[in-house]
Structures are given as C-alpha cells and as structure tokens.
Amino acid sequence: MPRQRILVQIDGLLSVHAVRAVWTALGAVPGILGAEVTMQGAVLETDGPVDRQLLEEALAMAGVTLRSLQIEKGSLPLL
Template identity: 65%
Template sequence: MPRHRIHVQLDGLLSIHAVRAVRTALAAVPGVLGAEVSMQGAILDAEAPLDRDALDHALGYAGVRVLTLREERGTLPLL
C-alpha cells in the first residue's frame, strides 16, 4: 500500500510543551498514521495526501504554523 512521508517545518516550537501540543494535535488529523515531532519540526506518516486545511487548523490550534511542507511518496515497511 503506498504511504506518504511528510516533512513539516514549523514556526512556534519553542518548548517541550509545544512539541507535546503538536503531537496531540496531529493525532486528530484524519489520515495521520504516526508523527515524530521535535523542536525542528515534524515528520508525518500518512496513508494518503493530507487535507492541508485540516493540518493547518490542527497545528494552529496547537499554537504553531507551517513554514514548509515536503511530501515523499513511497512504500513504508509495516511493523
């Protein structure tokens, strides 16, 4: 099954609390299978391209905004 890996650079990740808020917000975005969030940004695994409005809304609720978004399409191993 094709999977998508999305690299997101975020503005507003100033503390570990912001990182946790982003991780929680991303869990509510339809299609996000997993997320690695750090102070530098996030790497998302998704089952299909994400709805950008839903992503922006969730991240805005967490107090951050998207600076850049880069998507890779490929096959990810199932664990």
C-alpha cells in the same frame, strides 16, 4: 492506498510543551498514522494525501504555524 512520509517545518516550536501540543493535535488529523515531532519540525506517516487546511488548523490549535511541507518520493512498505 500507499503510505507516505511528509516532512513538515513548523514555526513556534519553542518548548517541550509546544512539541507535545503539536503531537497531540496531529493525532486528530484524518490520514495521519503517526508523527515524530521535535523542536525542528515533524515527520508524518500518512495513509495517503493529507488535507493541508486541516493540518494548518490543527497546528493553529496547538499555537504554531505551518512553514512548509515536503512529501517524500516513493511510498513506505506495509508491514
């Protein structure tokens, strides 16, 4: 399955601690291979589609909410 990059906007990223909590929570979502989380949101690298409900639940556990997500067109090469 081709890798994808998903851009995620998140409400509630008000501190470095929140960023770390989100990064940790995203690591538990099936299909997410890596995440770069900043105060502005996250960029996810996935091995295919990610269940939006599982993503929202993981973010809720970290104390934030999903505002939107956008799947980049194309796929990432396998290295």
